[in-house]
Amino acid sequence: MIEYICNNIIMKQTSGIFLFIIKSEVFDMEWLESIKKIKKERKLTNESLSELSGISLGTLNKLLSGATNDPKLSTLTALSGAFSCTLDELLGTSSYSGGASLPDIMRKYSELDASGKETADYIINKEYSRLQKAKEASAKRDSEPQKDDIIKAARKIRTLRLYSTAASAGTGSYLADSDYTNISVYSSPTTDMADFAIKVRGNSMMPKYSDGDILLVSDRKNIEIGELGIFAVDGESYFKQYGGNRLISLNPDYSDIPLDTAVSVTCFGKVIGKLKR
Numbered sequence: 001m002i003e004y005i006c007n008n009i010i011m012k013q014t015s016g017i018f019l020f021i022i023k024s025e026v027f028d029m030e031w032l033e034s035i036k037k038i039k040k041e042r043k044l045t046n047e048s049l050s051e052l053s054g055i056s057l058g059t060l061n062k063l064l065s066g067a068t069n070d071p072k073l074s075t076l077t078a079l080s081g082a083f084s085c086t087l088d089e090l091l092g093t094s095s096y097s098g099g100a101s102l103p104d105i106m107r108k109y110s111e112l113d114a115s116g117k118e119t120a121d122y123i124i125n126k127e128y129s130r131l132q133k134a135k136e137a138s139a140k141r142d143s144e145p146q147k148d149d150i151i152k153a154a155r156k157i158r159t160l161r162l163y164s165t166a167a168s169a170g171t172g173s174y175l176a177d178s179d180y181t182n183i184s185v186y187s188s189p190t191t192d193m194a195d196f197a198i199k200v201r202g203n204s205m206m207p208k209y210s211d212g213d214i215l216l217v218s219d220r221k222n223i224e225i226g227e228l229g230i231f232a233v234d235g236e237s238y239f240k241q242y243g244g245n246r247l248i249s250l251n252p253d254y255s256d257i258p259l260d261t262a263v264s265v266t267c268f269g270k271v272i273g274k275l276k277r
Helices: 030-041 046-053 057-065 073-083 087-091 102-111 114-143 147-154 189-193
Strands: 002-006 009-014 017-022 157-168 180-186 196-201 214-219 228-233 236-242 246-248 265-274
Touching: 030 057, 030 073, 030 087, 046 057, 046 073, 046 114, 073 087, 073 114, 157 189, 180 196, 189 214, 189 265, 236 265
Parallel strands: 157 196, 157 236
Antiparallel strands: 002 009, 009 017, 157 180, 196 214, 214 265, 228 236, 228 265, 236 246
16 A cells, blocks of 8 residues: 655555545634635635536535535545635635655656556646636636626616505505606516516415515506506505406405496506515
C-alpha cells in the first residue's frame, strides 16, 4: 500500500485502487461555518452554487442546514472548485502557506517510478483543470449581469389609478370618480389592458378573491354573462359575477343581488386579474 498525505486528505493506493479519506479531526462544525462564510463572500445563492458545483440542490440544502455531518470528498471537492479555493480553505482548518519547496517537489517527482509519476500527473492535471474551469466560471459570472437584474431592467413601469373606496364583495359601497391615487406597477399583458385598479372589501368572492386584493379592471360599459365586473347598483359599488338579471357571489354564503328591481345599474368595467401581493 502506498499512502500520500496532503493536509487534511489522505490518499491510499492499494491494488491499483485509490481511496480518499478525510482526517477525522476535520469533522467538527467549523467546516460548515467556513463553507457558509465563503458562500456569503461570493454572494452565491443555494441555486447558483448548485449550478456551479454540479451538486444537486437537495444535497446542498442538507449540507448547508447541518443535516449532513459527514460530507463526501467528491462533494467537498466540487465545492472547492466552485469557490476557486483549496480544500483546506474550504474546511477552514489550515493556515497552510506553501508546503514543500518547488525544488523538493521536483526531486521527489524525479525519484518516482513510472506508476508514481502517472499518479502524480493525474492528480496535477485534474486539479489544474478544476481550477481553470472555476476561474472561467467566476470570470463569466462577474462579467454577466445577474438574471434578476436583467429581468428587472427589461420590465417597464406603468401608472394605474387605484380607487380609495373599495369595491365591495359584501354589502356595497359607492365608487367616487375622483377618489383615487396613482400607483406604479410592472408592465405586463394583463396590467397593460387595465384602465384602473380597485381594492376588494369583504369575502363574498372567496375563495378566488380575498379582502384587500387589488383588482385590475378594464373600462367597459357592458360585459358578458359569467364575466366578473365592477358594478354600481342604486349608488353602491359591487365586485360580482354578472348573471344577466342578477349579480352573483362566488362565496355560497352570500346571496345574489337582483337587478330587475334596481332603480339604476352601472357597469364600471371588467375585472381581468389582480395584482400579486
